[in-house]
Amino acid sequence: GAVVSQHPSWVICKSGTSVKIECRSLDFQATTMFWYRQFPKQSLMLMATSNEGSKATYEQGVEKDKFLINHASLTLSTLTVTSAHPEDSSFYICSATRPKGGSSYEQYFGPGTRLTVT
Amino acid sequence: GDSVTQMEGPVTLSEEAFLTINCTYTATGYPSLFWYVQYPGEGLQLLLKATKADDKGSNKGFEATYRKETTSFHLEKGSVQVSDSAVYFCALTYTGNQFYFGTGTSLTVIP
Numbered sequence: 522g523a524v525v526s527q528h529p530s531w532v533i534c535k536s537g538t539s540v541k542i543e544c545r546s547l548d549f550q551a552t553t554m555f556w557y558r559q560f561p562k563q564s565l566m567l568m569a570t571s572n573e574g575s576k577a578t579y580e581q582g583v584e585k586d587k588f589l590i591n592h593a594s595l596t597l598s599t600l601t602v603t604s605a606h607p608e609d610s611s612f613y614i615c616s617a618t619r620p621k622g623g624s625s626y627e628q629y630f631g632p633g634t635r636l637t638v639t
Numbered sequence: 640g641d642s643v644t645q646m647e648g649p650v651t652l653s654e655e656a657f658l659t660i661n662c663t664y665t666a667t668g669y670p671s672l673f674w675y676v677q678y679p680g681e682g683l684q685l686l687l688k689a690t691k692a693d694d695k696g697s698n699k700g701f702e703a704t705y706r707k708e709t710t711s712f713h714l715e716k717g718s719v720q721v722s723d724s725a726v727y728f729c730a731l732t733y734t735g736n737q738f739y740f741g742t743g744t745s746l747t748v749i750p
Contacts, residue, residue: 527682553736555737555738563742563743564728564740564741564742564743565683565728565740567737567738570737614682614683616683616738618735618736621735625734625735626734626735626736627735628732628735628736628738630675630682630683630684631682632681632682633680633681633682635680
């Protein structure tokens with residue numbers, strides 16, 4: 522089946538530094554990738570929608586200058602948390618869309634990246 | 640708008656007990672419905688899905704039936720195991736592209 526990977530799986534960084542998280546679709550070309558953030562014991566909050574070769578679409582309340590998304594190819598999207606602060610500590614999950622034909626798709630989720638900002 | 644409402648947890652059951660996790664949805668159209676499972680420290684895994692009314696999704700002993708008349712997609716399992724301890728998310732989508740998730744229900748199964 523289709524696989525989506527994320528790297529790193531966990532990262533600890535100091536406050537004020539930037540962290541890049543990669544999301545890759547390993548065996549298919551993803552037309553769209555999504556980035557979610559999950560707070561402890563809460564659901565996934567959609568942060569942004571990323572299409573290859575175009576600017577990401579951010580959800581209301583998500584700072585686009587803080588969470589930089591680059592969808593460089595059909596198999597890679599990156600999320601960079603700039604000038605990270607402890608409140609950015611969270612579990613970040615990406616998902617990738619594989620077209621099934623017509624207007625239907627399959628969605629595959631990555632394993633997540635645990636970010637801790639100290 | 641479209642949304643998903645799940646029963647609040649956490650849910651604690653003894654091994655071999657019957658499980659029901661309620662999920663209801665509000666939709667402007669005719670979505671597909673999903674249950675995802677998240678084990679500790681991991682991402683989401685698709686558990687089962689149903690694409691139209693009266694469809695039953697099933698996997699690993701879990702079942703859920705798409706009930707249009709009650710706008711529900713309750714998750715059930717006849718006999719839970721310790722290994723079923725996880726967080727379960729109900730979700731809907733129209734095209735499989737954008738998903739709307741419920742808040743998740745944490746399940747703990749004790750031996």
